[in-house]
Amino acid sequence: MSAPRQGIAFAAGLLFGLGLAVSGMVNPAKVLGFLDIFGHWDPSLAGVMATAIPVTALFYRLAGRRPASLTGSPLPPPPSRRIDRNLLAGALLFGVGWGAVGFCPGPAIEALVLDGRAWIFVGAMVVGMLAFKWGGGFYQTKAGMAATGASPASRAARSAAAVSPPSSAA
């Protein structure tokens, strides 16, 4: 991959990390305070979503007018509309883990340099991801495998086209 792409990726990661730190998202206590709607609710992290989503959307609109990204790679296809059991079960499990500790993946990776205990969380996260990867066909419905790109075939297609990984979430 080219130097401009790597520069863009690094700058984006740095900005993302700075944003997580500035907002307080990187701090589990702050996140748990935001999730504690029945207790002493701290609404400040609502401010993150309120600006992050429209700013991102603005860039997506800009990109949508172009045939390709600035570095020439294809833009991801429009989001899938498939709502299936995998999506629901995955979101539920993720939510329970997030609410139990206050870490989601970005802040947890960022916290590796801030608190040694984050290594326990990220280590377990890796194990959870590998458990999915190796047992993917077992846990997932066939339709879901196509949607999240867990099948070997779609993974190969993805790396060949260098479009976005399963993260495409979207």
Add this chain to the structure above:
Amino acid sequence: MEALRDLTASPVLPGLGWGALGGVLIGLAAGLLFLGNGRIAGISGLFAGLLGKRSAAWREDLLFLAGLPLGALLFRLLGGETHLVLTSSPWLLLGGGLLVGFGTRLGGGCTSGHAVCGLARLSPRSIVATALFMAAAMATVAAGKLL
């Protein structure tokens, strides 16, 4: 930077302000990665992608992820408070990490991929996933307080 520390520690209004400022930075980051490289800033997906066979984009994905901790260090350099309050026991960290790792792969995304990027694209999948994981996380926090 006493002022900065006071602001980040204090409740509601200043907190919302810092949250909104952080959100702008996160939006710029996700937007830059999409417009520049044609990629969606889904952290769980990018991270999981590095666990397997090297994809064509593994170098840039690694650089993006390396930027996250460096962003925290940059914030500290600018005078920000980066002390974390983490009350979970090691066992809870372990269990939470397992659920987050497995759940984000099964559900195809986390807070960044679904709640930021997916909602920005009005993805139906992401709208459902975000509503569900927010509700599950809130219920877990509420349940944890009852125990």
